[in-house]
């Protein structure tokens with residue numbers, strides 16, 4: 001099969017790495033890809049938002065399956081464009097992708113289907129939001145309705161932060177029209193986990209459990225990022241608890257979307273808070289998590305290609321996902337200034353040495369090639385991943401490898417997995 005992966009981050013490098021191992025694969029392309037994907041696929045110079053060009057490419061090359069990484073492509077309707085042209089694609093249509101691209105839609109959807117989530121109100125201006133925040137009491141969470149690259153969620157602790165947040169959303173309009181509507185939501189204390197499943201429109205294939213670390217700073221301090229590290233298993237959910245999450249959250253989500261005429265042929269990823277009163281949904285993503293996908297795919301035993309092809313065709317049939325018992329971890333190396341304005345263009349050294357450690361795989365994210373050298377080109381630069389029989393060992397292997405990689409403004413969290421192990 002000829003396969004195209006859309007996107008150019010660590011998640012897409014991991015997808016290419018895994019798909020490359022399939023005996024069914026004949027040709028692999030990645031658009032736009034990065035220097036990491038170039039080692040396993042042919043990079044194609046088309047951006048993830050050039051939906052028509054991507055469809056032209058897939059049609060010209062008779063691509064058998066396209067797998068989409070980024071939410072942007074999905075929210076722009078890449079699945080609709082491909083579907084209308086008879087091209088197979090694993091990823092939800094625009095209407096289904098709204099479960100991720102509109103927080104207001106997601107909250108009202110959960111309300112309609114009795115899916116556990118924090119109490120909320122929808123505000124259209126600062127006064128409405130302030131009144132809602134007063135009703136809930138502080139701390140409270142403000143969420144821009146639309147996509148904001150993971151930065152449109154503000155947890156506000158006191159009156160001062162509330163006013164700054166309201167100004168950011170409604171006056172400065174930092175997220176543009178994404179904050180025309182704002183979800184004001186009750187703050188939920190607890191531990192976060194990710195639960196990622198594949199859906200063929202009706203049925204779900206759960207992935208192993210995973211956990212990511214969203215804040216830039218150690219001990220979960222500082223602003224939210226796309227994710228500074230991840231591991232699988234999550235170390236937070238027993239198999240009984242995982243089964244509860246599937247029954248109470250993920251199955252009703254797949255069923256509810258199908259019932260509303262928005263079946264999801266793609267990923268259903270629930271970001272959950274484990275609270276004293278059970279798991280509650282913080283958000284949905286209708287795409288693979290980044291960086292959770294990197295450790296998950298390192299643990300995946302099954303061939304991913306036929307599963308995604310079957311899902312794109314709307315029926316998993318007999319396919320199942322089997323995961324190795326081993327654990328996997330991913331430590332993100334970022335560039336100073338991330339998430340606001342990362343420093344770019346610095347030469348990265350030590351990649352080969354780092355990759356030579358047992359069980360280690362290095363996935364590229366924000367890298368570029370300049371005069372034959374790999375340089376930093378984004379906030380999250382590399383995902384240093386490792387598998388090992390136990391989580392502790394996987395983390396240790398990943399951290400050992402991170403010490404071999406150098407550039408002047410390299411930053412990382414040293415506490416990925418620490419709390420789980422304690």
Ligand code: AMP
Pocket residue numbers: 118141143150153155185186187188189192214224271282283
């Ligand atoms: P979201 O994009 O909705 O997942 O929000 C981003 C991050 O904000 C989450 O990963 C949580 O760390 C935090 N967050 C979101 N909603 C809540 C909530 N209701 N209570 C506590 N933290 C939250």
Ligand code: GLY
Pocket residue numbers: 150212226227285288289290291292
């Ligand atoms: N790691 C969180 C996400 O992919 O949104």
